[in-house]
Amino acid sequence: MDIKALEKAALSVRALSIDAIQKANSGHPGLPLGAAELGAILYGEILRHDPGCPAWPDRDRFILSAGHGSMFLYALLHMCGYKDMTLDDIKNFRQIGSPAAGHPEYGMAAGVEATSGPLGQGIAMAVGFAAAETMLAARFNTAQRAIIDHYTYVLCGDGCLMEGVCAEASSFAGHHALGKLIVFYDSNRITIDGSTDIAFTEDVAKRYEAYGWQVLRGSMYDFEEIARLTAQAKAETDKPSLIILESIIGKGAPNKQNTADVHGAPLGADEAAAARAALGIPGDFFIAPEAADYFSAKQAAWKEERESWQSLFDSWSRENPEKRKEWDEFHNGKAAPAAMPVFNQGEAIATRAAGSKALAAIASANANLAGGSADLKNPNAVGLPADAGTWNRQNRAGRYIHFGIREFAMAAICNGISLHGGLRSFCATFMVFSDYLRPAIRLSALMQQPVVYVLTHDSIFVGEDGPTHQPIEHLASLRIMPNLCVLRPADAEETAEAWAMAMERTDGPTALALSRQNLTVFPKADPDWKNTIRTGAYIAKQALPSDLGADAMADLVIIATGSEVGLALEAAAKATDKKIQVVSMISRELFESQPQAIRDVIVPPGARVIVCEAGVRSGWERWAKVEDILSIERFGESGPAAKVADHLGMNAAALLEIINSEKI
């Protein structure tokens, strides 16, 4: 280990960070200055990576959970030679289009493994990366050749460790013995408001020991010690490791270091000049020649290491053609078509139960699908076929994950599994608790990860569990999230299509809203509905037989979703004096994104539109007049489902009343 070169690399992290943040007049110098030594040794000595081939599947992963310290990552990626992070990009830190974005953004530059910044989620995603590594290793490694064998490293700060999601995920990681997860804790005892003494005095080490982690301690500024602790962390194969590194926030800024001032604001011209002088930084955007030489000398070894993996992989491929075929299927980014279940018209089955059959078919066809529920395996109906097995410390090849009652971490872990590559992930809970998942769903959407969220018990028809368990505003609140596809199937047949649609997605998450109660499989007027539904809506019932031509045009279109499609069909059957077309709108956002001509076929212009959905009306006003929307604008009630529905006026009688409220 060339300590002198590492010191120069750390100096260069500081220099680039000071200048980029100063130039942008925005950013967080505290972390990159305070943890520069870790960055140097991590990227120079610890990480197994090849900047020339950043997508190498068996590379070590590094997640900067404390994403505000993004210049730490950008400076190191640049110095290591990652092509996506040029010096010009760094000079454009925090400017539109620069991969050196405010916080690390997945997809903007190779080497950024996850979007981070929402504190705590980075650690939780890293747990997913580490879990994914065990799954792939168990499936693909042979006694002779370990083609998957890498570590997941994290850098977090006080903020991450205060967040609840970090506790959930760390508890999960300890329980599941994720020994190849190594978290460095930048323990500088400063956050935005000042010293951690004001709000965070727990014994983090004891907490992590209680989670079942190995806890190690050292100094941020002792390379030998960091190397030794990392080796110790690697040697402990049954426990994740937390390496607590005592540090000084903003180290090197002579007047501001060790204060909250240096956490999240540029040093300012005077302090920047003082820091440069104190550190011996001779120029702007300085990279010490010794550091540049050090990293350029590393390239050959990095390349060699990756090439030796490649030859290992090639030998493994020759010896295991079946496994290789499966490897390619895992990594081609496409879901395999599944033999989907068939349902009979008139059959009464809850869409969660239908979803279970669809999931089983998909899981059988796609061995790379893994996931589970937050302790609601049976209520959510997301058990996998027995041969998929349960993932745990004894069976890393298992695919069903018991997340425990840790919804937020569950979703973040699923993001990590998906980001790792090679696997698809899903997770499930009651829809009302989608609020607990939300910050991670948002990251799925932002990072374009095709995680499937199975949200059952999707309305007041939950019944007896009452208002705490009855979603009201949830559909509306999920729909407003960009790049989240919300699908609310109306019966078992639609549910199978919804699952297929979720698996077809490659660039974003899907939320499946599924019913607790039985719904009757209904005949569909549109013979091509399995295709049409992919526009977001189709005609479930025509106004009149279509051979009547223009006469078949509807006077009235009822748009309904999920369980309320059945209700709309019931009301329409009773309103015999009107020509009513019933539309099942499985996804309002998807439908709204269609060209006008497609929308006009489903909802003819000029027709009166009534909307029916067991949730708040928000967003439906653009489809119908407020008085023509049957919705629920209050919290629910505890009671048998049918009685709750009657009590809240969510029934066919109420819909008929709206239908008849206007003479046509």
Ligand SMILES: Cc1ncc(C[n+]2csc(CCOP(=O)(O)OP(=O)(O)O)c2C)c(N)n1
């Ligand atoms: C969930 C979440 N809450 C709040 C913030 C805003 N925030 C960014 S950094 C920070 C303080 C973090 O302190 P620490 O982890 O100790 O970082 P350091 O001061 O050492 O850089 C806060 C509150 C955030 N990014 N994410």
